[in-house]
Amino acid sequence: MGNKSLVIGEAKAGALRNVTLEAIAAAxxxxxxxxxxxxxxxxxxxxxxxxxxxxxxxxxxxxxxxNNLQTYTPEGYGQAIMAVAxxxxxxAIVMGHTAIGKDITPKIASxxxxxxxxxxxxxxxxxxxxxxxxxxYSGKAFEKKVIRSGRTFVTIRPNNIKPLExxxxxxxxxxxxxxDVKDIHxxxxxxxxxxxxxxxxxxxxxxxxxxxxVKSEEGFKPLYDxxxxxxxxxxxxxxxxxxxxxxxxxxxxxxxxxxxPDLYIAVGVSGAIQHLAGMSNSKVIVAINKDAESNIFNVAxxxxxxxxFEIIPTLTEEVKKIKS
Amino acid sequence: xxxxxxxxxxxxxxxxxxxxxxxxxxxxxxYIINPYDEYAVEExxxxxxxxxxxxxxxxxGDEESEKQLRTALAMGADQAVLINTEDDLEDGDSxxxxxxxxxxxxxxxxxxxxxxxxxIDEASGQVGPRLAERLGINAITTITALEIDGETANIDxxxxxxxxxxxxxxxxxxxxxxxxxxxxxxxxxxxxxxKKKPLEELELDDLDLDENDVEAKxxxxxxxxxxxxxxxxxxxxxxxxxxxxxxxxxxxxxxxx
Numbered sequence: 001m002g003n004k005s006l007v008i009g010e011a012k013a014g015a016l017r018n019v020t021l022e023a024i025a026a027a028x029x030x031x032x033x034x035x036x037x038x039x040x041x042x043x044x045x046x047x048x049x050x051x052x053x054x055x056x057x058x059x060x061x062x063x064x065x066x067n068n069l070q071t072y073t074p075e076g077y078g079q080a081i082m083a084v085a086x087x088x089x090x091x092a093i094v095m096g097h098t099a100i101g102k103d104i105t106p107k108i109a110s111x112x113x114x115x116x117x118x119x120x121x122x123x124x125x126x127x128x129x130x131x132x133x134x135x136x137y138s139g140k141a142f143e144k145k146v147i148r149s150g151r152t153f154v155t156i157r158p159n160n161i162k163p164l165e166x167x168x169x170x171x172x173x174x175x176x177x178x179x180d181v182k183d184i185h186x187x188x189x190x191x192x193x194x195x196x197x198x199x200x201x202x203x204x205x206x207x208x209x210x211x212x213x214v215k216s217e218e219g220f221k222p223l224y225d226x227x228x229x230x231x232x233x234x235x236x237x238x239x240x241x242x243x244x245x246x247x248x249x250x251x252x253x254x255x256x257x258x259x260x261p262d263l264y265i266a267v268g269v270s271g272a273i274q275h276l277a278g279m280s281n282s283k284v285i286v287a288i289n290k291d292a293e294s295n296i297f298n299v300a301x302x303x304x305x306x307x308x309f310e311i312i313p314t315l316t317e318e319v320k321k322i323k324s
Numbered sequence: 325x326x327x328x329x330x331x332x333x334x335x336x337x338x339x340x341x342x343x344x345x346x347x348x349x350x351x352x353x354x355y356i357i358n359p360y361d362e363y364a365v366e367e368x369x370x371x372x373x374x375x376x377x378x379x380x381x382x383x384x385g386d387e388e389s390e391k392q393l394r395t396a397l398a399m400g401a402d403q404a405v406l407i408n409t410e411d412d413l414e415d416g417d418s419x420x421x422x423x424x425x426x427x428x429x430x431x432x433x434x435x436x437x438x439x440x441x442x443x444i445d446e447a448s449g450q451v452g453p454r455l456a457e458r459l460g461i462n463a464i465t466t467i468t469a470l471e472i473d474g475e476t477a478n479i480d481x482x483x484x485x486x487x488x489x490x491x492x493x494x495x496x497x498x499x500x501x502x503x504x505x506x507x508x509x510x511x512x513x514x515x516x517x518x519k520k521k522p523l524e525e526l527e528l529d530d531l532d533l534d535e536n537d538v539e540a541k542x543x544x545x546x547x548x549x550x551x552x553x554x555x556x557x558x559x560x561x562x563x564x565x566x567x568x569x570x571x572x573x574x575x576x577x578x579x580x581x
């Protein structure tokens with residue numbers, strides 16, 4: 001019998017997260033001949049999301065629906081994932097390195113007595129082994145890691161592995177597994193949404209990040225306009241958060257979020273090493289700063305030395321022109 | 325309350341990183357308490373001061389880790405445990421560390437275990453939740469507030485920028501996120517006192533483990549630095565020209581628009 005890879009999917013605000021599609025692509029890269037089994041947890045009505053996983057390369061999908069899976073809890077998801085893992089007995093398990101992925105995968109790995117390579121950004125095959133690349137030392141170095149014993153278990157960093165093309169002619173079964181999800185010890189009593197509306201920072205393809213040079217909360221307004229025009233998200237340096245120009249949920253850096261968008265526009269950001277740790281692996285970096293000596297210019301592909309309050313609105317208009 | 329902190333000695337990543345012989349060069353590098361573990365030490369001290377009990381700081385490491393343990397004692401922890409694997413293990417991973425800690429915690433009846441949410445060096449973020457799973461206790465990761473009332477814990481959990489208000493019960497393991505508290509600096513009297521506080525040293529043998537029991541499941545085969553980035557191009561001209569050139573470069577050369 002052939003190999004089997006389990007992809008643990010994840011939805012946010014009723015839609016499948018992009019990183020789930022990337023995880024399917026990752027599973028294919030790891031073993032292109034393996035049967036790819038997706039799985040999804042939720043309260044109910046996740047059939048459409050399961051179908052999306054099939055259109056993006058899953059051979060079939062198992063859903064677990066239960067009242068106790070309405071919100072994520074480690075116990076609830078843990079029981080659902082273990083039930084599917086026990087039944088399917090996959091050779092490899094892949095999930096996104098998201099808040100839920102980070103929380104649940106070490107526990108599942110512990111239950112399965114298996115290794116876990118977290119936060120992988122690349123997959124290669126060397127001498128018959130699957131080799132994963134992951135950032136260490138806050139992105140200042142990388143390591144290549146292999147699984148030595150037991151099944152392959154990996155979480156992948158969002159925005160690094162390209163999803164497969166959506167193909168709505170693909171078909172596959174979506175089955176529901178009954179799991180009696182019980183003994184929930186953690187209760188989510190409330191969720192206070194703080195992140196910016198719309199595009200999720202960690203999955204954004206374009207990020208416009210402001211630093212101290214933005215000078216005020218009001219000063220972030222043009223950055224939001226530019227991000228909107230680009231279909232991206234707004235981030236910030238620690239300096240800007242400390243100065244209370246914006247919420248800490250926007251912080252990018254060693255503490256805060258690590259991001260790898262296609263385009264990162266750093267506005268009034270000096271480029272402290274802690275900030276670079278969170279964004280220096282972005283594919284294209286643009287720096288806009290009035291101080292030509294700023295460190296940020298050392299990692300930028302393109303730089304503009306000048307007044308951001310003049311440059312950003314002009315840039316927004318220019319972007320709108322080409323997007324329309 | 326019986327409070328424990330999992331602490332890791334880490335390379336200060338503000339240092340320049342270089343590689344020699346396929347390893348991160350640590351000659352002359354600064355070592356620190358993993359910054360996220362500092363939040364754990366601070367929180368443990370605060371919880372002890374509010375509820376009574378003792379704070380024990382535990383690390384799996386080598387003799388060099390004593391310095392970071394003494395720092396935690398100087399901050400206000402009561403005692404420290406060094407599980408020294410220097411003679412027994414060449415390599416370990418998160419599985420290794422969690423299994424060693426599991427053996428250590430076997431008879432401890434911990435009420436609260438605090439750890440950093442991730443170590444800034446290897447950044448796996450696995451040891452805390454793996455240990456909780458082994459011990460069969462509740463675990464909440466990336467917390468930014470913790471209030472304990474009897475057996476109940478009310479927690480703010482950071483979820484990609486949103487805050488989840490979570491209620492759970494002791495015994496409990498939490499991993500700490502930035503924003504939880506402001507770790508104190510050790511005071512001079514604290515540093516003096518720390519020298520006399522108990523620091524127990526254990527080896528695998530003392531935990532009835534041998535190296536085969538804790539053999540790593542994963543292995544690092546190569547460590548490398550990111551490719552040097554060529555110096556960027558500073559765009560010239562007036563604002564309109566700069567912006568037009570930028571947009572055309574992003575659109576046509578880099579194809580990111």
